Amino acid sequence: MIEINDERFYTRDEVAELFKVTKMTLLRWEKKGLLKRIRIPGTRRVYYREEDIKELLLKHRE
DSSP: OEEETTEEEEEHHHHHHHHTOOHHHHHHHHHHTSSOEEEOTTOOSEEEEHHHHHHHHHHHHO
């Protein structure tokens, strides 16, 4: 997890572990528009915003 301007971002590994899914599932969710990936300038990693993760968690529990 990294924090930029009071906003938290999580890596693919962290989000996959949180949802107990594979990274391939995260890619499918991205394609379906359920989760938006973000690349932070100067990094090669893919991150997800904490707010987007919380929103998907709520939908995932229903």
